[in-house]
Amino acid sequence: MSILEAKQITTTFEKGKVVANDNVNLNIEDGEFFVLLGPSGCGKSTFLRSVAGLEKPDSGEMKLKGEDILDKEPAERDVAMMFQKVTLYPNMNVYDNIAFPLKIKGVDKDKIENEVNKVLDFTQIPEKKYSNVKNLSGGEAQRAMIARVLVQDPQLFLLDEPFSSLDHQLRVHMRKEILKIHKKTGVTILFVTHNQEEAMRLGERIGIMNDGRVEQVGTPKEILREPKNKFVAQFIGHPQINFIEGEMSTKEDKIFLQIDDKSYGPLEKDELNRIPESEKVTLGIRPEKLKIKKGKVKGENKFTSEIELVEDTGKDVYINFSFGDASLQAEVPETEEWKMGEEITFFFDKRDLRLFDENGARIK
Ligand SMILES: Nc1ncnc2c1ncn2[C@@H]1O[C@H](COP(=O)(O)OP(=O)(O)OP(=O)(O)O)[C@@H](O)[C@H]1O
Numbered sequence: 001m002s003i004l005e006a007k008q009i010t011t012t013f014e015k016g017k018v019v020a021n022d023n024v025n026l027n028i029e030d031g032e033f034f035v036l037l038g039p040s041g042c043g044k045s046t047f048l049r050s051v052a053g054l055e056k057p058d059s060g061e062m063k064l065k066g067e068d069i070l071d072k073e074p075a076e077r078d079v080a081m082m083f084q085k086v087t088l089y090p091n092m093n094v095y096d097n098i099a100f101p102l103k104i105k106g107v108d109k110d111k112i113e114n115e116v117n118k119v120l121d122f123t124q125i126p127e128k129k130y131s132n133v134k135n136l137s138g139g140e141a142q143r144a145m146i147a148r149v150l151v152q153d154p155q156l157f158l159l160d161e162p163f164s165s166l167d168h169q170l171r172v173h174m175r176k177e178i179l180k181i182h183k184k185t186g187v188t189i190l191f192v193t194h195n196q197e198e199a200m201r202l203g204e205r206i207g208i209m210n211d212g213r214v215e216q217v218g219t220p221k222e223i224l225r226e227p228k229n230k231f232v233a234q235f236i237g238h239p240q241i242n243f244i245e246g247e248m249s250t251k252e253d254k255i256f257l258q259i260d261d262k263s264y265g266p267l268e269k270d271e272l273n274r275i276p277e278s279e280k281v282t283l284g285i286r287p288e289k290l291k292i293k294k295g296k297v298k299g300e301n302k303f304t305s306e307i308e309l310v311e312d313t314g315k316d317v318y319i320n321f322s323f324g325d326a327s328l329q330a331e332v333p334e335t336e337e338w339k340m341g342e343e344i345t346f347f348f349d350k351r352d353l354r355l356f357d358e359n360g361a362r363i364k
């Protein structure tokens, strides 16, 4: 069952000049950990704020557990939101800030104390319990905000970049803690981030946003392996997917791709979702799917280049090279030695090739 159903939500600012959410459709299932991922300014916070009742969409429908909520006041919506900006009550200490949502619900004092101590422990700020919030560091304030949200028991948690001010170690710790809470209690979480690693580790499903729109919703695996368009393909995956511009030509039922002055193919017509109108296409191949041999290897669908740069991360080795106008990167075995200036041959399996039309829509 869906906890949240958002249909065609459009939210604009500045008299319609800024379209922050453009026809957003999203369903969040009961008990799901859903991550909204997208570049800065794409409209993630606006969407979250509209679920919490802090922005009013121009149009669309939104249901929480089957009930329309767009006309409800924020306090009437059974959601708990952690904001992107620090919003602690400055005249209260950490304990009172965290206890506040429970106090207004009339929870008894001992239970409050117990719950607050629990969240202070796992956010690792128990020693700040009675500190003035003005004296907290950025990361401590963020953890106090996480704690203030997680003491609550809503239908839906809305977390907007909750770990953005934390150092790497704390971030990893908090990720694990939140996953444990999710697994143990089965709460529904809508989590916003622009960090793809975080999204891939946390999300059972991810919604990729771009320019106010949701481009694709899927599991991390689906999104990585079967991106719907060029934007998703380049936004997901580290290091980034390689793109090579090419042109398509059809001979009978066979398709050839012209890249630089070489030809790749044939692809069968039925291997493509559809035949695009224009011949211009973009080939996408992930760095880990490019196959590299040293020297010049002759044969069909093999291309030669020269290593321009070797990057060794200590764990993986990548080589960089050019082909026509494209700058490409490939993961190579660390057991071999790779040198700048060395000639290489690269090739790839047809099944690892992704093809996009001129508008970035996926055609293979
Ligand atoms: N109150 C507002 N008035 C005018 N424009 C706004 C307002 N709130 C947001 N916007 C604009 O709407 C767009 C989406 O903003 P939003 O904060 O939702 O993006 P975001 O994806 O959360 O970005 P970030 O990752 O940087 O937090 C941006 O262009 C932003 O400038």
Ligand SMILES: [Mg+2]
Binding pocket: 044, 045, 046, 084, 160
């Ligand atoms: Mg934001």
